[in-house]
Amino acid sequence: MADIVLDKVSKKFPDGTIAVRDVDLEIADGEFVILVGPSGCGKSTTLNMIAGLEDISSGELRIGGERVNDKAPRDRDIAMVFQSYALYPNMTVRENMAFPLRLAKLDQATIEQKVEEAAKVLELTPLLDRKPANLSGGQRQRVAMGRAIVRKPKAFLMDEPLSNLDAKLRVQMRTVVSRLQKRLGTTTVYVTHDQTEAMTLGDRVVIMRGGAVQQVGPPQELYDHPHNLFVAGFIGSPSMNFLPATLEEGRLRTALGDVPIGDRIRRELSRADAPRELILGIRPEHFEDAELVDEETRRRGIVFEAPVDIVESMGSDKYVYLTVEGERATAAELKELAADAGAADFTGVGSHLVTRLSAESTVTEGENRRVWFNLEKIHLFNPADGRNLTLREGRAAGALAD
């Protein structure tokens, strides 16, 4: 057991690309930290540097207070679970799990006992004498985890361990991983590109983009108080709606109508270098069918009317896609997010809003519907650098805050 500290860790490849840029991160003993980001954001490289599979170009990595930059993976006493499982196909499950112990030159009896123990935890006992080829995906995944926990390392590193499983099994294994980590209390660094996994598993989540850390915090905090456009767009499913907004006469002109702003935002925007064009961000659940909103709540937001494109009834609530006039919001971050979602070339005409309305709403496709949204929950972003302008001391306060 140990803490892991990354102190200005960078990775520069021989061809000059910088994969990881000055990452500072302190992972406490026993903590479960998720590194998440779109492909190519440097999360796997960071993990490989912690593992020792990639050299650290600059900066310092300390595990349990000890500098390990130049130590080989075998001397770092950490275990890793690979996306591909990387089981040794020529060995049985038992031999696979015993492999690290055998290399550590433990005696046969201890090895047997430890393997049995780990197998019991992961319910692998009946499979011990099988070869990996005769196991299902989920079983292989468990063997890979068994091989990692069997020697009680200082830390676990997991590189997208669930992404090869089918959706149902993934949800199930998510709880297995979570329970296992809590039970063992071992420091864990987990890499994923799936924001749902990041939100559900981690004590803290590290969002990376282009080799740099964007924000670190507990999942709920990242969701409620995103520091920038990228974090806001990455976390949440369906993701946050973004609309262009123009500052005119102390109000924000948007496709949803004029949005009033509070004193603090006004002060912020009256600075000389402040942008005139902003990006407005609203999460789907902060919309509501105007008919279902009482008078008092209504005052905290504004109502607009828009044609309903598609209604998806989820049972507990309804996802309603609205068409709005005007441009889509544009920013480098949004382009990147769209590309990651594979939707860069599939934009349609005009912009769409995804809203999540109560199940009681009688909204139907094709009609024009009056929809309310909560001004206290909106975010304003600077399109130039993506910064969240509604944040104050790390908390988002909506547009009306004084």
Added chain:
Amino acid sequence: MADTTTRAKLQWGLLNAVVVVFALIPVLWIMSLSFKTPATLTDGKFIPREWTLENYRNIFDTDQFVRALVNSIGIALIATAIAVVLGTMAAYAIARLDFPGKRLLVGVALLIAMFPQVSLVSPLFEIERQLGLFDTWPGLILPYITFALPLAIYTLSAFFKQVPWDLEKAAKMDGATQGQAFRRVIAPLAAPGVFTTAILVFIFCWNDFLFAISLTSTERSRTVPVALSFFTGESQFEDPTGAICAAAVVITVPIILFVLFFQRRIVSGLTSGAVKG
């Protein structure tokens, strides 16, 4: 449905039988000749009327053939061992590492494999005479390695590329040194490739006639294919056909043994289950 599959099976079986018969008849004919007495040699019968082991006794009585057999086995085994070891290392580097000049190396290896050997015989003859390698074991082993290496590198690197790199990383994370990772994880998985290569290289060395006849002059290093061509009877009136056939049968035996021995280890799909996909 079942009808068509039985028909398909029959058709395939017939086709296979034709191929096997086509390939085996000359071999069986030689075997048949090797058991015939000189008198019945030319009777045109597939099954000998009179069986004899005289031909076999004769070739093993002559020092010439036994020496050649020893030379052949020694030279082919040594060349195979060296080519496979060097080839394994080179192929591993080619499959795993990115180093400057890698493409060039692979290209040159391919070039060597394609080079017409016949054009090299006279220069090699001159060079080996100058160096004192002419008519020695190394004099044959060296050119065999030269021509076997590209073959070895090509087949082996294909096998190494199939071994998932994650396995090596996993071994390192599990506490293995580079050497342990190679010996205990990578090498066992690449074993079918190594054995396949060994068989191919051995057959190449064993069958070579061109170098063997050009670079040897005495029994000291003459290999079996060449010795066969020097077979004459006890007297010039004796017909050596029976003896040649017996020798031909004998020299296919090591190849068959070699293939049978290693074939058990060439289990395809050994890497399945290592990684998903």
